[in-house]
Every structure is written in C-alpha cells, then in structure tokens.
Amino acid sequence: xxxxxxxxxxxxxxxxxxxxxxxxxxxxxxxxxxxxxxxxxxxxxxxxxxxxxxxxxxxxxxxxxxxxxxxxxxxxxxxxxxxxxxxxxxxxxxxxxxxxxxxxxxxxxxxxxxxxxxxxxxxxxxxxxxxxxxxxxxxxxxxxxxxxxxxxxxxxxxxxxxxxxxxxxxxxxxxxxxxxxxxxxxxxxxxxxxxxxxxxxxxxxxxxxxxxxxxxxxxxxxxxxxxxxxxxxxxxxxxxxxxxxxxxxxxxxxxxxx
Amino acid sequence: xxxxxxxxxxxxxxxxxxxxxxxxxxxxxxxxxxxxxxxxxxxxxxxxxxxxxxxxxxxxxxxxxxxxxxxxxxxxxxxxxxxxxxxxxxxxxxxxxxxxxxxxxxxxxxxxxxxxxxxxxxxxxxxxxxxxxxxxxxxxxxxxxxxxxxxxxxxxxxxxxxxxxxxxxxxxxxxxxxxxxxxxxxxxxxxxxxxxxxxxxxxxxxxxxxxxxxxxxxxxxxxxxxxxxxxxxxxxxxxxxxxxxxxxxxxxxxxxxxxxxxxxxxxxxxxxxxxxxxxxxxxxxxxxxxxxxxxxxxxxxxxxxxxxxxxxxxxxxxxxxxxxxxxxxxxxxxxxxxxxxxxxxxxxxxxxxxxxxxxxxxxxx
Numbered sequence: 001x002x003x004x005x006x007x008x009x010x011x012x013x014x015x016x017x018x019x020x021x022x023x024x025x026x027x028x029x030x031x032x033x034x035x036x037x038x039x040x041x042x043x044x045x046x047x048x049x050x051x052x053x054x055x056x057x058x059x060x061x062x063x064x065x066x067x068x069x070x071x072x073x074x075x076x077x078x079x080x081x082x083x084x085x086x087x088x089x090x091x092x093x094x095x096x097x098x099x100x101x102x103x104x105x106x107x108x109x110x111x112x113x114x115x116x117x118x119x120x121x122x123x124x125x126x127x128x129x130x131x132x133x134x135x136x137x138x139x140x141x142x143x144x145x146x147x148x149x150x151x152x153x154x155x156x157x158x159x160x161x162x163x164x165x166x167x168x169x170x171x172x173x174x175x176x177x178x179x180x181x182x183x184x185x186x187x188x189x190x191x192x193x194x195x196x197x198x199x200x201x202x203x204x205x206x207x208x209x210x211x212x213x214x215x216x217x218x219x220x221x222x223x224x225x226x227x228x229x230x231x232x233x234x235x236x237x238x239x240x241x242x243x244x245x246x247x248x249x250x251x252x253x254x255x256x257x258x
Numbered sequence: 259x260x261x262x263x264x265x266x267x268x269x270x271x272x273x274x275x276x277x278x279x280x281x282x283x284x285x286x287x288x289x290x291x292x293x294x295x296x297x298x299x300x301x302x303x304x305x306x307x308x309x310x311x312x313x314x315x316x317x318x319x320x321x322x323x324x325x326x327x328x329x330x331x332x333x334x335x336x337x338x339x340x341x342x343x344x345x346x347x348x349x350x351x352x353x354x355x356x357x358x359x360x361x362x363x364x365x366x367x368x369x370x371x372x373x374x375x376x377x378x379x380x381x382x383x384x385x386x387x388x389x390x391x392x393x394x395x396x397x398x399x400x401x402x403x404x405x406x407x408x409x410x411x412x413x414x415x416x417x418x419x420x421x422x423x424x425x426x427x428x429x430x431x432x433x434x435x436x437x438x439x440x441x442x443x444x445x446x447x448x449x450x451x452x453x454x455x456x457x458x459x460x461x462x463x464x465x466x467x468x469x470x471x472x473x474x475x476x477x478x479x480x481x482x483x484x485x486x487x488x489x490x491x492x493x494x495x496x497x498x499x500x501x502x503x504x505x506x507x508x509x510x511x512x513x514x515x516x517x518x519x520x521x522x523x524x525x526x527x528x529x530x531x532x533x534x535x536x537x538x539x540x541x542x543x544x545x546x547x548x549x550x551x552x553x554x555x556x557x558x559x560x561x562x563x564x565x566x567x568x569x570x571x572x573x574x575x576x577x578x579x580x581x582x583x584x585x586x587x588x589x590x591x592x593x594x595x596x597x598x599x600x601x602x603x604x605x606x607x608x609x610x611x612x613x614x615x616x617x618x619x620x621x622x623x
Contacts, residue, residue: 061496090498101489105405115497118400 014039014171014203015060020069022055028067028229029055035222035234042197042204044214044237047224048252053207054098056224057175060205061095062086073171091119094164094202098176100156102148108135108159109144115166134162138192154185161189165196172196174206178213190216211253215241223249263329264293266317269302272310281316286324295327300334311340383580387510390502394511399503401511409512413474417520420469425457425524428465429531432456437540446540447550453532454551459559462525464611466517467570471603475578478509479599482582483592491583501583510575517571518564525563558623566614570607577602 015037022030030052037043045053058064060071062078070077073089081089102111112131116122122130135141138158140151148156157177164172174193178186190213196202208214214221214237221237224230225248233245237253244250264286272278286292296317303310314330314337321328330338360368393399436452482505485491491501529551536542578599585595617623 058492063492063495087498090496093496095493095496097489097493099488101493103490103493104485104488105408114499118497118499 012038014041014074015043015205016072017056017060018070018072020056020059020071021067022052022059022064023067030224030229030231031068033069033222033224033231035231037203037205037220040197040201040203041219042193042206042217044218044221045205045207045224046209046214046221046237046252048209048226051224051226052229053209053224054175057173057205057207061093061173062090091167092170094167094169094172096157096160096164096172096174096177098179100148100153100160102156102160102163104148107145107147108140108151108162111148111159112163112166115163119167130166131162134166135159137165138162153180154182157181157185157189158192161192165200165202168200169202171203171205174204174208176208177206178208178210183212186210186213187216193217209252211255214253223252260297262293263295263297265297265299267299267302268306268310269304271304272306272313274307274309276309278309278313281313281320284317284320286320286326292324293326295329296321297329298332300332303334306334306337311337311344314341315344379584380580383583384576386500386502387506387576387579390500390507391510393503394507399507400499401503401507405504405508406512409508410516412477413470413509413513413516414519417470417473417516418523420473421466421520421524422527424465424469425462425527426531428461429453429457429528429533430535432461432528433532433535434539437535441540446536447542447546449532449536449540449542450547450550451554453529453536454555455559457528457532458525458555458563460563460615462528463517463521463563463566463570464607465528466520466524466567467574467607467611468604470513470517470520470571471574471577471600471607474513475574475599475603476596478575478578479582479585479595480592482506482579483585483595486583486585487587487589487592506575506579506583509579510572513575514568514571517567521563521567525560562614562618562623566611569610569614573606573610574603577606 013036017033017035020030020033021028022033033056035043045056047053055064059066060078065079070079072078073092076085076089078086078089102108103114106114109128109131112134113127116127116130120127131144132141135143138161140155140158140162143151143155143159148159151159157180172193177189177193181189193204193206194217197204204217206213206217218237220235221240222234223232223240223246225232225246227248233240233249235245240249241253244253266284270276286296298314314333318328318330330341333341390399394401433449433453436449437446440446440448440452482491485505491505494501494504533544533547536547537544581595581599581602585591
C-alpha cells in the first residue's frame with residue numbers, strides 16, 4: 001500500500017488554512033478564513049446554504065486556487081507544490097462528493113480499483129481482494145459487478161466511500177455526506193465516519209449543515225456566514241451551542257427555534 | 259367613499275381561474291379628488307386564492323407610490339398571514355446581479371469578451387489534447403483500454419446503419435440530378451464521372467463528417483457534460499488523473515481511427531447508389547459505368563477524401579469533447595453543450611473542407 005504517512009504533522013496540526021479568500025472571478029464569496037485541523041480530528045465546515053462551504057472544500061482538495069491566502073498540508077502549500085509532490089499529496093486524500101461521483105461507465109469494482117491501480121504496484125488479484133474488503137466495510141460486498149445506475153442513492157454513497165478509503169488515506173473529505181439520505185442511513189453513515197476515524201486514525205473534514213451529524217461526529221467546527229462573507233467562529237459546536245459567539249450561530253445551531 | 263377614505267369592496271370569487279380586475283383599472287379619483295386612504299371591504303368576498311394576494315400587493319405598491327394609506331384590517335386572517343410571509347423574504351430578487359439590463363456598449367463588450375474567452379479556451383484545449391496525444395505516443399498517457407474499445411464500437415459499427423442510409427441516398431441524388439442535366443445534352447454516360455468524383459473526393463467524407471457531428475460529437479458533449487455535472491471529472495482530478503487523458507483521448511483516437519474506414523464504406527455505398535440510378539434509369543451498362551468512373555477518378559481523389567475524413571474526425575471529436583469539458587454545472591447545460599458541439603463541428607467542417615479544397619486546387623492535386 002501507499003501509506004507511509006506523507007504529510008508530516010506540524011505540532012499536531014495537519015492542515016492550516018491561512019487568511020484564505022475565495023472568489024469566482026472577481027466576485028469574492030468568502031474572505032479572511034483562518035483555522036487549523038489537528039491530526040486525527042473530525043472538523044466540520046458548517047453554515048447556511050450557499051455560504052461557500054463546498055467551495056472551501058474544493059480549495060482544500062486543490063480543485064480551486066485561492067484568490068488570496070494559502071492552505072498548508074503539514075508545511076506543503078497545495079497551490080504551490082510541484083507535480084510529483086501534488087500527486088503524493090492527492091494520494092493521501094480521499095474525497096466523498098455530494099452525489100457520490102462514481103464513474104458511471106465502470107462497475108463498483110472498477111470504481112474502487114482505479115485509485116489502487118493508479119497509486120500502487122499491486123497485482124490484479126491483490127487489488128480484487130482489497131476491493132472486496134473495502135466494499136465489505138461499507139456493506140456492499142457482492143455488488144462488485146453492479147454499475148452505479150443499478151443501485152440506490154444510499155448504496156452509491158457507500159460505494160463512493162469505499163472508493164474514497166481505497167488507499168487508506170490520511171485525510172478524508174466529505175461533501176454533504178447526508179444529502180439525499182433517509183435519517184437512518186444518515187446516522188449509519190455518521191457511525192461509519194466515526195468508525196473510520198477511530199480505527200484508521202484518519203483526519204476527516206466534513207461539509208454539512210445537518211445538525212444531528214454535526215453534534216454526533218464533530219471534534220471541531222468552523223461556521224461560515226454568507227452575509228458577512230467571513231468565518232464567524234471556530235471551535236467545538238457543543239460549546240458554540242451553549243455559549244454562542246454570535247446570534248447567527250445560535251440561530252443556526254438551534255434551527256432558529258427560541 | 260367613506261368619509262375621506264375610498265372603499266375597495268371585494269365581491270364574489272377572486273381566483274386565478276376567474277377573470278378578476280387589475281389594480282391599474284381601479285380609479286383612485288373620487289368626487290373630491292385623490293383620497294387620503296383606502297379601506298378594503300371583504301364582506302361579500304367568496305372563495306379566493308393567489309389572485310387576491312397579487313391584487314392586494316399591487317394595490318399596496320400603488321398606494322405607496324401615491325402616498326395613500328391602505329387599511330387591510332378586513333382581509334381574511336389567512337390572507338394577512340400569507341402577505342406577511344411574502345414580505346419576510348430577506349433579500350429581494352431585484353438586488354441580484356443578473357437583473358441589470360446592460361446597454362448596447364456593455365453587450366458588445368460582453369460579446370467580444372465571450373468570443374475572446376471562447377478562443378482562449380479552444381486554444382488551451384488544443385494544447386492540452388496535443389500534449390496528451392504526445393504522452394499517449396510515448397506510452398505515458400493513462401487511458402483505459404475498455405473505454406477506447408467502447409468508443410471504437412460506438413464510433414464504428416454502431417454508426418453503420420445511418421451512414422449506409424445517408425450515403426446511398428446521397429449517391430442516388432447526385433446521380434439523379436446529374437442524369438437530368440446530362441440527358442439534355444445527350445451526355446448521360448458522364449454520370450459515372452460525377453458520381454465517382456463527387457462521392458470519393460467530396461461528399462463521402464463530408465456526409466460522414468456531418469453524420470458523426472450530429473451523432474457522435476453531440477454524444478461526446480452530453481456524456482462528458484454529464485460527467486462534469488455529477489463531479490466525475492473532479493473525482494478524476496483529485497486522484498491526479500487528467501480528464502483529458504482519461505476521458506477525451508479514448509474518444510478522440512477512436513473517432514480519428516474510425517473516420518477513414520467509415521468514409522471508405524460511405525464511398526462504396528454512395529457509388530452503389532449512383533450506379534443503381536445509372537443502370538435503372540439511364541441506358542448505361544455496369545461495365546460502362548465503372549470503366550467510365552475509373553477513367554476519370556484517380557487514387558488522388560480517394561486519398562483526398564480519406565485525408566479530409568481524418569481532419570473531420572479530429573474536428574468532430576475535438577468540438578464534442580471541448581463543449582462537454584466546458585459544460586456548466588447545471589443539468590440543462592448538458593443539452594446546450596450538445597447543441598454547441600454540433601454547431602461548432604459543422605462550422606469547422608465547412609471551414610476546413612473549404613481550406614483543404616483551396617490548398618488542393620492551388621497545388622493542382
């Protein structure tokens with residue numbers, strides 16, 4: 001496997017977002033965002049719809065370049081690393097996209113096998129065994145030959161999670177993992193996220209606005225505000241709920257109920 | 259009037275299906291001029307729906323513009339609650355940036371910028387595709403064999419029925435038109451010249467190019483556009499895999515390889531269509547038709563058609579993949595990408611065809 005850890009944690013800090021400003025063209029959508037994520041932590045990025053949570057995630061996984069500021073993994077700035085470093089950095093990420101983003105022309109087995117084929121020298125049999133293991137971990141063993149269009153939305157999400165953990169990544173990114181799932185499936189996914197962190201010591205970044213998930217799995221959270229276009233708070237969401245640093249955060253964490 | 263107040267009384271049903279009056283039709287001029295206030299009376303109001311609410315909102319706007327007080331106390335409580343809900347929207351859509359109506363200069367500027375952006379994107383895409391092709395030639399590109407074979411099947415065998423039909427009809431039409439004109443000059447024999455020269459050099463490749471633009475180029479754009487909307491391309495990028503190599507290359511290489519074969523096939527079928535008309539309607543034997551054609555049509559004409567087919571293959575695959583890769587992240591943009599792919603393909607096919615013909619004429623080929 002690939003996994004001798006690539007990213008050296010700096011005083012326990014694995015990811016540093018430093019004075020980040022995000023923009024589409026000249027339109028700034030969020031500015032001066034700064035926070036750190038510790039090794040093995042579950043960090044929630046929360047905020048109302050359209051505030052820029054998913055955009056922040058896209059910046060963190062290198063799909064978008066910062067307008068200003070930087071994002072460090074250990075000491076490596078993801079927007080400035082060379083191709084070889086970038087490839088090693090990407091190999092240490094696993095990403096679960098909002099809709100799963102499974103490659104529709106491939107079976108579940110091929111979907112999970114692709115990262116293994118790309119980043120390891122394993123032979124076909126070893127890859128097949130690993131795919132079975134990863135699919136079994138998410139409760140989908142036996143579905144190897146199914147295409148994404150042949151399974152339900154919840155199963156697609158779990159299959160995408162199997163692909164995301166294929167390389168035993170150091171960091172897992174989840175974009176709205178509960179979107180489109182029923183409450184029971186959503187809770188099971190939360191349990192799975194906690195299980196992955198506890199067993200594999202993976203650092204996890206989750207974009208969500210599901211309060212149940214936020215309180216169930218988070219160690220820390222940042223709150224992004226669409227009106228001021230800034231990060232209003234960073235900390236344990238349970239503490240934020242007890243002693244809200246801003247009325248908007250209180251309103252968000254209590255669903256606006258008085 | 260009730261004192262200084264104008265009473266607006268609602269009677270009967272105020273529903274969308276009914277023909278309710280408009281606020282503009284309401285005269286605010288009483289016998290003593292403009293009233294200082296308006297009172298709503300709903301004693302005789304029957305059933306109502308959004309039609310009543312829209313009337314009240316328009317009436318309120320008009321009163322605000324004329325500085326007239328509006329008393330809505332008599333409205334049904336549920337209507338008041340709905341109006342309160344409508345007023346609670348924090349940000350009116352009029353604040354949005356899309357609502358600005360640009361003037362002519364701005365539109366011209368935006369149009370020019372859009373063309374500049376389009377050309378820049380095209381050039382960047384050409385560069386990326388060329389680099390990916392070079393990596394493929396060096397054996398370094400990451401392209402799945404299965405995707406390549408699927409594309410071969412889609413661009414080749416699956417296209418045969420439509421290519422057969424269109425090519426046969428084109429050959430038939432060329433021969434028929436030629437026969438009508440040549441008959442007047444008693445030169446029917448030369449119909450084989452027109453069919454052979456026209457199909458092999460020009461129409462075979464052109465028709466296959468246009469068929470593939472509508473069939474395969476649009477499909478490429480829609481497939482890749484859908485992949486973009488469902489974040490499948492992002493998933494590739496986060497694995498460090500270039501979507502150009504993984505998604506574009508199999509389609510590009512498959513179509514470029516299949517185009518000359520399809521064109522050869524179309525040439526054969528098109529000539530067959532012309533032969534059918536010549537033998538069935540003109541007094542020409544099989545031998546006369548084919549020997550006449552071989553006399554005038556040379557290998558250079560066949561090769562010219564095949565060269566064009568390769569160029570058209572590049573153009574169609576390039577346009578389809580380009581429009582798919584630049585599809586916006588909305589499901590309705592996938593359809594638009596497919597349409598743009600066909601338009602771009604056909605435009606570029608026409609231009610490159612004219613260029614190749616021009617160059618060939620210049621060099622006497």
